[in-house]
Amino acid sequence: GAGVxxxxxxxxxxxxxxxxxxxxxxxxxxxxxxxxxxxxQGPEFLIYFQGTGAADDSGLPNDRFFAVRPEGSxxxxxxxxxxxxxxxVYLCASRYTAGRTDTQYFGPGxxxxxx
Amino acid sequence: xxxTTQPPSMDCAEGRAANLPCNHSTISGNExxxxxxxxxxxxxxxxxxxLKNNETNEMASLIITEDRKSSTLILPHxxxxxxxxxxxxxxxxxxxxxxxLTFGQGTILTVHP
Numbered sequence: 001g002a003g004v005x006x007x008x009x010x011x012x013x014x015x016x017x018x019x020x021x022x023x024x025x026x027x028x029x030x031x032x033x034x035x036x037x038x039x040x041q042g043p044e045f046l047i048y049f050q051g052t053g054a055a056d057d058s059g060l061p062n063d064r065f066f067a068v069r070p071e072g073s074x075x076x077x078x079x080x081x082x083x084x085x086x087x088x089v090y091l092c093a094s095r096y097t098a099g100r101t102d103t104q105y106f107g108p109g110x111x112x113x114x115x
Numbered sequence: 116x117x118x119t120t121q122p123p124s125m126d127c128a129e130g131r132a133a134n135l136p137c138n139h140s141t142i143s144g145n146e147x148x149x150x151x152x153x154x155x156x157x158x159x160x161x162x163x164x165x166l167k168n169n170e171t172n173e174m175a176s177l178i179i180t181e182d183r184k185s186s187t188l189i190l191p192h193x194x195x196x197x198x199x200x201x202x203x204x205x206x207x208x209x210x211x212x213x214x215x216l217t218f219g220q221g222t223i224l225t226v227h228p
Contacts, residue, residue: 004158033215042202042218043159056213091158095214102147104216106158 002026004107006092012113013082021077021110025094032075033104034067035091043091049075082114116217117142117205124223127197133190135222137203140184146207148179150188151216152199159202159218162188193226200224 005024013019025032030051035043045059049069057067064082069075079086089111093104120138127133139148149164163170163177165186170177176189190197202221206214 031214035216035218042200042221043216045215045217048213048215050213056215059215093158097214102164102214103161104151104159104214106160108156108158 004092004094004105006090006107006110008110009108010111010113012115014115015082015084017082017114019079019082019112021079021090021112023075023077023092023107025073025075025092026096026105027073029094029096029105030072031095031097032069033093033095034075034077035093037089037091037109039088046077046090079112082112084114087112087114116207117146119203119205119219121201121203121219121222123220124225127190127193127224127226129195129226129228130192133193133197133224133226135188135190135201135203135224136185137188138185139203139205142183142205143207144183146205148177148183148186149204149206149216150175150177151202151204151218152197153202153221154196154199159216162201193224195226195228198224198226 007022032049034046037043048056052072064080067077089109091109093106095104150162151159153159165177179186200221
């Protein structure tokens with residue numbers, strides 16, 4: 001079946017601009033996570049959704065970052081007034097839990113470059 | 116969630132077993148050990164997880180020491196496609212961490228012909 005998809009795959013923007021990154025999780029997965037991965041580092045947690053609500057946004061670096069999931073499926077990560085330090089790969093994952101199974105399925109990521 | 120420590124890099128010959136160690140000496144009784152890997156330019160991929168018993172699936176085996184302070188991921192017959200960064204993560208899946216994954220630096224496994 002279809003996995004997690006993210007669009008766009010690449011986004012180049014200028015400092016100060018606004019960007020939106022989209023995540024389509026696996027159908028039926030109620031839990032959704034956003035992570036950010038800088039070059040040479042492991043992914044870092046940003047925010048977690050259970051259904052429509054953000055249950056944990058402790059990883060968002062500052063108030064320029066915001067994410068929504070209005071219908072409990074697709075999620076959008078929004079970054080205002082982008083800075084060069086925001087350049088990274090933004091990863092989305094949806095989670096499946098059943099019995100002993102507890103797995104996060106990751107999308108391919110969106111590579112954001114802020115010039 | 117407990118901190119994990121892994122060697123930064125390892126090499127393995129194609130067709131041989133790759134044994135990737137992970138130290139998690141501060142792991143608590145309700146924390147699972149998870150392994151994910153990330154092939155270049157892709158998102159991380161789940162491999163296997165366990166609590167205290169050894170586990171095996173179609174991808175790998177996970178050996179957890181009796182005191183649970185360390186574990187080893189075993190890829191029994193490594194192929195070139197197994198070249199990736201391997202992450203060992205200790206997580207309390209049902210706690211207030213909400214299942215979020217805390218990735219360290221991982222081990223870069225290079226499988227060579």
